[in-house]
Amino acid sequence: MHLETDVLxxxxxxxxxxxxxxxxxxxxxxxxxxxxxxxxGGATVMAQMTVAAALGEQTPDSWExxxxxxxxxxxxxxxxxxxxxxxxxxxxxxxxxxxWKVGWARHDGHITQIHAPGHDRARCVYVDVLSTxxxxxxxxxxxxxxxxxxxxIGDLAIVDIVLRDGQACGxxxxxxxxxxxxxxxxxxxxxxxxxxxxxxxxxxxxxNMGGDGYALALRAGAQLIDMEFVQFFPIGHLAPRLVGMDPxxxxxxxxxLGGKLLNGEMREFxxxxxxxxxxxxxxxxLTRDRATYAISKEVEAGRGSPxxxxxxxxxxVPESExxxxxxxxxxxxxxxxxxxxxxxxxxxxxxxxxxxxxRVDEDMLSxxxxxxxxxxxxxxxxxxxxxxxNAITEAFVFGARAGQTAAAHALANASHWxxxxxxxxxxxxxxxxxxxxxxxxxAVTDLQALMADKVGPFRTDEKLREALVEIDRMSSELGxxxxxxxxxxxxxxxxxxxxxxxxxVAKAVATPALARTESRGAHQREDHPGLEEAxxxxxxxxxxxxxxxxxxxxxxxxxxxx
Amino acid sequence: xKAKLQIQRGEPGAPLHVEAFEIDFEAGQSVxxxxxxxxxxxxxxxxFRYACINANACKECMMLIxxxxxxxxxxxxKEGETVLKPxxxxxxxxxxxxxxxxxxxxxxxTNAK
Ligand SMILES: Cc1cc2nc3c(=O)[nH]c(=O)nc-3n(C[C@H](O)[C@H](O)[C@H](O)COP(=O)(O)OP(=O)(O)OC[C@H]3O[C@@H](n4cnc5c(N)ncnc54)[C@H](O)[C@@H]3O)c2cc1C
Ligand code: FES
Numbered sequence: 001m002h003l004e005t006d007v008l009x010x011x012x013x014x015x016x017x018x019x020x021x022x023x024x025x026x027x028x029x030x031x032x033x034x035x036x037x038x039x040x041g042g043a044t045v046m047a048q049m050t051v052a053a054a055l056g057e058q059t060p061d062s063w064e065x066x067x068x069x070x071x072x073x074x075x076x077x078x079x080x081x082x083x084x085x086x087x088x089x090x091x092x093x094x095x096x097x098x099x100w101k102v103g104w105a106r107h108d109g110h111i112t113q114i115h116a117p118g119h120d121r122a123r124c125v126y127v128d129v130l131s132t133x134x135x136x137x138x139x140x141x142x143x144x145x146x147x148x149x150x151x152x153i154g155d156l157a158i159v160d161i162v163l164r165d166g167q168a169c170g171x172x173x174x175x176x177x178x179x180x181x182x183x184x185x186x187x188x189x190x191x192x193x194x195x196x197x198x199x200x201x202x203x204x205x206x207x208n209m210g211g212d213g214y215a216l217a218l219r220a221g222a223q224l225i226d227m228e229f230v231q232f233f234p235i236g237h238l239a240p241r242l243v244g245m246d247p248x249x250x251x252x253x254x255x256x257l258g259g260k261l262l263n264g265e266m267r268e269f270x271x272x273x274x275x276x277x278x279x280x281x282x283x284x285x286l287t288r289d290r291a292t293y294a295i296s297k298e299v300e301a302g303r304g305s306p307x308x309x310x311x312x313x314x315x316x317v318p319e320s321e322x323x324x325x326x327x328x329x330x331x332x333x334x335x336x337x338x339x340x341x342x343x344x345x346x347x348x349x350x351x352x353x354x355x356x357x358x359r360v361d362e363d364m365l366s367x368x369x370x371x372x373x374x375x376x377x378x379x380x381x382x383x384x385x386x387x388x389x390n391a392i393t394e395a396f397v398f399g400a401r402a403g404q405t406a407a408a409h410a411l412a413n414a415s416h417w418x419x420x421x422x423x424x425x426x427x428x429x430x431x432x433x434x435x436x437x438x439x440x441x442x443a444v445t446d447l448q449a450l451m452a453d454k455v456g457p458f459r460t461d462e463k464l465r466e467a468l469v470e471i472d473r474m475s476s477e478l479g480x481x482x483x484x485x486x487x488x489x490x491x492x493x494x495x496x497x498x499x500x501x502x503x504x505v506a507k508a509v510a511t512p513a514l515a516r517t518e519s520r521g522a523h524q525r526e527d528h529p530g531l532e533e534a535x536x537x538x539x540x541x542x543x544x545x546x547x548x549x550x551x552x553x554x555x556x557x558x559x560x561x562x
Numbered sequence: 563x564k565a566k567l568q569i570q571r572g573e574p575g576a577p578l579h580v581e582a583f584e585i586d587f588e589a590g591q592s593v594x595x596x597x598x599x600x601x602x603x604x605x606x607x608x609x610f611r612y613a614c615i616n617a618n619a620c621k622e623c624m625m626l627i628x629x630x631x632x633x634x635x636x637x638x639x640k641e642g643e644t645v646l647k648p649x650x651x652x653x654x655x656x657x658x659x660x661x662x663x664x665x666x667x668x669x670x671x672t673n674a675k
Contacts, residue, residue: 040614040622048617152666152667154668175669178670206617240589241595243616244636439601439602440606441598487573487656491609
């Protein structure tokens with residue numbers, strides 16, 4: 001099957017839905033494709049916490065204060081043009097969502113803003129109760145319904161971007177529920193596929209977050225930036241099994257109630273690690289980076305909790321106080337059989353967000369003409385670490401911008417499509433055959449374990465080299481032809497396509513991680529502790545055959561390009 | 563603990579059949595955890611929909627669990643037998659997968675498949 005459009009948006013999370021809306025508003029015909037259902041497949045619908053924007057509703061604020069915090073968190077590596085755009089345009093998008101009735105929590109007629117770690121003041125909005133992501137997703141889906149010129153297609157997994165004369169001219173996809181190969185001609189293509197945290201054993205990812213967009217961009221010849229910076233959240237939920245809750249939800253409660261971390265011997269260990277760190281902020285004994293370190297080290301020393309993390313205890317907090325602070329969350333916990341007054345939970349560092357991504361300019365244009373990107377799929381705005389609440393704002397702001405610029409490009413240019421340019425990928429999919437392969441769902445688990453153990457929050461030269469050897473071995477084992485059941489909704493084909501991308505992206509993370517011989521933000525090298533001024537550089541990667549080519553360049557400042 | 567999942571398999575047009583899989587599980591694990599374990603340990607061709615795994619946000623994992631429409635990610639695994647079937651009122655795609663997208667979000671809007 002063949003479809004044609006002005007703008008193809010790949011991925012229907014916050015960024016992709018916003019891009020589609022803005023592109024249609026600019027007069028372009030849009031196809032919004034998602035491998036899952038529209039507005040449901042990625043991180044946006046799963047987010048339960050807060051969104052940062054300098055609205056100044058309750059406390060005076062300015063986008064420049066927000067920018068200062070964003071740059072501080074980014075530890076010198078932010079592309080300041082993008083960070084500034086995020087902070088400057090965030091408030092307008094938050095108000096637009098408000099006008100669309102997302103339902104931001106209010107107090108005394110003002111949108112409520114709370115103080116999240118890393119921000120200098122109360123800046124983060126939310127939707128009660130823990131409903132930020134679902135409300136955002138629902139609101140944008142409603143707008144998509146009302147808009148004209150947007151064709152939404154779920155169950156459509158984009159497999160490759162198609163290039164002609166060095167320009168993006170469309171994509172090749174598999175329609176999952178029929179198994180049909182679909183070619184899409186588009187004058188502009190927008191990658192809005194979200195992050196890569198499914199690469200890790202413990203993560204807050206959905207099934208669709210294996211980093212497809214990074215692999216699509218790499219194979220299209222585009223540059224990626226800051227790929228070594230994966231954000232780990234120190235106290236992600238580990239055990240007992242808990243469903244229906246954001247796995248990062250313990251953090252605000254730990255902050256508020258002083259939840260205690262205990263090791264497998266039921267001993268508090270935070271103080272053992274606190275002395276070495278001067279950045280103690282008084283409320284937490286340990287900063288987030290140090291908490292991740294402390295838990296990982298306790299587990300390594302054989303003092304982990306049974307599931308391989310640490311215990312988090314609220315048993316010292318009176319029941320009435322727990323009920324008051326947790327509110328309705330207590331009931332959700334009870335539904336999962338968890339009673340905090342008599343029970344500990346287990347927590348561990350989990351992969352949560354990716355700072356790096358496709359390198360774009362202020363128009364969200366990648367280094368390939370006609371190929372745009374937005375949302376978590378791009379790198380630069382958050383540098384070496386992300387401030388909480390910035391990710392959803394970035395999805396809105398960059399999504400909207402990408403939609404506008406992709407539409408302008410599409411309306412000014414003719415289609416470049418050629419069937420020949422799509423032939424390699426179409427051929428690969430047609431060649432898919434019924435054959436015996438090792439169980440690829442197990443291979444995915446193996447890769448996740450490898451990434452966690454060797455390319456996790458604490459890295460060494462030796463571990464990273466081992467990871468790269470193993471990634472190459474797994475890639476050659478995967479081969480060039482997908483296996484298939486020959487039936488509709490083919491999990492064998494999906495696993496193969498996922499692994500093809502995940503292995504490429506794993507290499508794109510491990511390679512710059514090996515090269516960066518310092519510790520900064522989310523990239524911590526045990527063999528190179530401490531930040532080195534000389535490393536205030538972005539690493540930029542491209543694909544070179546099966547290898548990754550690395551370049552370095554100084555971070556872009558706002559002024560140089562203003 | 564051991565759970566036995568009785569799963570309806572097959573595509574429309576061909577005769578449907580039931581296959582049984584036995585898996586080890588721990589208290590608190592979900593039916594979705596069980597299905598993912600089946601793919602890992604026994605049959606990677608088993609088809610079912612899911613995205614968010616933990617968040618109960620995507621609403622893609624709905625199926626018929628012991629005769630009741632429910633989310634595979636929120637229903638807990640139990641010892642003994644659990645019967646899994648695709649949603650009865652949606653067009654069958656394969657195994658536990660049905661056509662659940664609103665018609666205007668499909669590639670073939672009018673057609674069930
Ligand atoms: C559990 C959780 C909680 C979070 N909480 C917060 C929070 O409180 N505040 C905050 O600011 N941020 C939070 N984040 C981060 C934030 O949610 C994300 O960074 C943001 O929503 C990303 O939006 P996006 O549109 O770029 O990507 P996503 O929302 O992830 O959407 C990407 C879409 O692309 C689709 N896709 C992927 N590959 C393909 C392909 N090959 N073909 C077709 N479609 C494809 C996916 O199915 C998905 O629907 C959280 C993240 C998680 C996982
Ligand atoms: S897997 Fe998302 S709701 Fe069940």
